[in-house]
Amino acid sequence: MSTTPANFESLGLSAPIMQALKDAGYESPSPIQAEAIPRLQRGIDIVGQAQTGTGKTAAFALPLLDQLDVKRLQPQVLVLTPTRELAIQVAEAFQAYARHIKGFHVIPIYGGQSMGIQLRLLKRGAHVIIGTPGRIMDHLRRKTLSLDAIKSLVLDEADEMLNMGFLEDVEWILEQTPAGRQVALFSATMPKAIRDIAKRHLREPEEVKIKSATTTVPTIEQSYWQVRGVHKLDALTRILETEEFDAVIIFVRTKSETTDLAEKLEARGYAAAALNGDMKQSVREQTVEQLKNSTLDIVVATDVAARGLDVVRVTHVINYDIPYDTEAYVHRIGRTGRAGRKGRAILFVTPKETRMLRMIEKATKQQITRMELPSKEAVANLRLEKFKQKVMGIISNENLDYFGGVIEHMESEHAVDSRDIAAALAFLLQGKQPLNVVEKAVPVKKERSEKIPGREAARESAREPARPRKEFESKRPHAGDKAQPLKKFPDIEMIRYRIEVGKQHGATPKDIVGAIANEADIESQYIGHIKLYEDYSTVDLPEGMPKELFQHLKNVRVRQHKLNISMPHSGQSGAASQSAPSRKKPGGAPNKKPAGSHKHKPAAKKPRSHE
Numbered sequence: 001m002s003t004t005p006a007n008f009e010s011l012g013l014s015a016p017i018m019q020a021l022k023d024a025g026y027e028s029p030s031p032i033q034a035e036a037i038p039r040l041q042r043g044i045d046i047v048g049q050a051q052t053g054t055g056k057t058a059a060f061a062l063p064l065l066d067q068l069d070v071k072r073l074q075p076q077v078l079v080l081t082p083t084r085e086l087a088i089q090v091a092e093a094f095q096a097y098a099r100h101i102k103g104f105h106v107i108p109i110y111g112g113q114s115m116g117i118q119l120r121l122l123k124r125g126a127h128v129i130i131g132t133p134g135r136i137m138d139h140l141r142r143k144t145l146s147l148d149a150i151k152s153l154v155l156d157e158a159d160e161m162l163n164m165g166f167l168e169d170v171e172w173i174l175e176q177t178p179a180g181r182q183v184a185l186f187s188a189t190m191p192k193a194i195r196d197i198a199k200r201h202l203r204e205p206e207e208v209k210i211k212s213a214t215t216t217v218p219t220i221e222q223s224y225w226q227v228r229g230v231h232k233l234d235a236l237t238r239i240l241e242t243e244e245f246d247a248v249i250i251f252v253r254t255k256s257e258t259t260d261l262a263e264k265l266e267a268r269g270y271a272a273a274a275l276n277g278d279m280k281q282s283v284r285e286q287t288v289e290q291l292k293n294s295t296l297d298i299v300v301a302t303d304v305a306a307r308g309l310d311v312v313r314v315t316h317v318i319n320y321d322i323p324y325d326t327e328a329y330v331h332r333i334g335r336t337g338r339a340g341r342k343g344r345a346i347l348f349v350t351p352k353e354t355r356m357l358r359m360i361e362k363a364t365k366q367q368i369t370r371m372e373l374p375s376k377e378a379v380a381n382l383r384l385e386k387f388k389q390k391v392m393g394i395i396s397n398e399n400l401d402y403f404g405g406v407i408e409h410m411e412s413e414h415a416v417d418s419r420d421i422a423a424a425l426a427f428l429l430q431g432k433q434p435l436n437v438v439e440k441a442v443p444v445k446k447e448r449s450e451k452i453p454g455r456e457a458a459r460e461s462a463r464e465p466a467r468p469r470k471e472f473e474s475k476r477p478h479a480g481d482k483a484q485p486l487k488k489f490p491d492i493e494m495i496r497y498r499i500e501v502g503k504q505h506g507a508t509p510k511d512i513v514g515a516i517a518n519e520a521d522i523e524s525q526y527i528g529h530i531k532l533y534e535d536y537s538t539v540d541l542p543e544g545m546p547k548e549l550f551q552h553l554k555n556v557r558v559r560q561h562k563l564n565i566s567m568p569h570s571g572q573s574g575a576a577s578q579s580a581p582s583r584k585k586p587g588g589a590p591n592k593k594p595a596g597s598h599k600h601k602p603a604a605k606k607p608r609s610h611e
């Protein structure tokens with residue numbers, strides 16, 4: 001495990017920040033945070049070698065937020081990022097960590113966004129500015145941004161800024177900042193040009209690095225799945241359904257995620273429980289004991305809680321969230337392959353975390369093989385096979401004379417044949433868990449274009465809190481049959497659907513959002529514009545809805561009326577479902593209505609006492 005010494009309490013962060021960390025479910029600082037935060041608090045310049053996935057954003061955001069003078073509405077922190085995506089992401093992180101700091105304002109500023117909006121926001125004022133170098137320079141030249149009050153400056157992903165040819169601009173901006181300011185430079189790699197910048201513009205900087213680990217245990221078979229097209233939870237479910245496992249430890253980053261994920265797995269029929277640092281020692285011990293004695297099969301843990309965990313029957317470790325450093329990775333996968341047994345480790349890697357994957361491979365001197373996710377068909381076939389086996393097992397092992405008589409009686413009494421009765425019984429048996437695999441649509445991103453209409457408004461400022469459901473209730477103009485982009489996720493391609501409930505049925509947008517969110521398991525924030533007409537309505541949903549989901553939604557009811565969803569103008573609500581909704585990618589995953597076939601254990605076995 002990483003040698004992270006500190007806990008957040010010992011870092012002396014202010015109460016509002018501590019509350020935000022609690023809200024986020026963070027358990028302990030990542031190694032880069034433990035190293036960087038105390039230095040930044042002491043005003044020391046730092047050069048941090050860290051990439052995405054190490055927790056570097058909080059490493060600079062937390063201490064710099066604490067140093068702000070909130071009463072003074074002037075830019076006191078400037079963060080330069082190579083891309084607008086990162087600018088937005090970092091602004092959102094600042095906003096989240098500052099959620100309990102009253103009156104706090106942050107503005108992301110990047111090329112491609114309308115100048116008008118930026119000027120308006122800058123005029124309104126902010127404490128923190130996050131921006132791409134080119135656009136920041138524009139504002140400095142126009143004198144629409146002043147750096148006079150800047151106390152700290154962060155160069156995030158400096159090597160990327162170098163690759164993109166921004167280094168001169170970065171130096172120019174550095175020269176415009178007050179002499180006494182503190183600088184934190186973060187870079188995944190440290191080419192000479194970056195070191196030179198550090199030499200020229202930083203004051204006796206201290207290096208902050210995450211340690212690279214030793215070697216891994218050779219009996220562990222390691223693979224990774226590149227997160228794409230399928231939600232992580234659905235990918236996990238597919239893996240759990242197809243892998244032969246005895247016990248599994250799933251690693252996540254936050255305490256809240258341990259409980260969320262354990263509950264979701266439990267709802268899917270697994271004997272799963274959380275293990276995190278918030279739980280009492282006695283409860284943690286009890287959970288580990290239950291994993292040992294097979295009362296539990298899956299434990300969803302944070303690094304801290306799983307430290308030293310030694311359970312021989314753990315055959316699999318799944319890194320649901322990538323670890324912060326290679327040491328954590330080595331520790332995590334070492335929870336399997338105990339007592340000389342074979343083990344399997346699976347790592348989920350989002351595209352942005354690829355660099356972290358390479359770093360792990362380098363430090364462990366082992367290649368991690370890329371794995372393909374089992375297909376939905378493979379999972380469905382397996383479920384069917386298990387189902388058949390279950391039925392055949394009963395036929396061969398049980399005395400069915402009495403029930404045989406009941407069936408014969410039904411056949412003659414209701415003039416139905418035994419095939420239909422058997423089918424109805426199979427239907428009953430599967431209950432809410434379908435044999436086919438129903439998964440949640442993964443929103444498909446639009447092609448990247450320089451200007452994404454709607455984005456500016458959506459992100460007008462990271463300070464504007466999301467207003468999810470409410471906006472559906474507001475009367476907005478009907479925009480023909482073209483779906484409107486989501487305010488919050490303007491990159492997601494939306495499709496306008498027609499549903500057969502409207503004002504005359506007493507339906508409200510809230511009812512519709514509720515029904516779709518619950519039944520299709522589409523988060524309400526992905527449900528777009530809803531327009532009510534007399535006897536029907538339209539609703540905008542992310543493109544890529546799987547066929548099964550589309551079919552399922554047809555039968556969902558609002559105010560007792562079936563939605564009978566269709567694509568407007570397709571003229572054939574049924575046929576549309578065969579192809580239209582999944583024009584690009586049939587998304588992935590999943591749903592609350594799960595698998596009929598994996599291990600079923602009584603829910604009562606889950607220890608709940610930690611809650």
Ligand code: AMP
Nearest residue numbers: 026028029030052053054055056057253
């Ligand atoms: P970053 O490397 O800054 O891109 O952060 C990667 C992810 O780790 C983000 O989703 C953060 O919210 C999360 N994260 C950062 N610090 C912590 C922490 N101490 N505990 C749990 N999650 C964290």
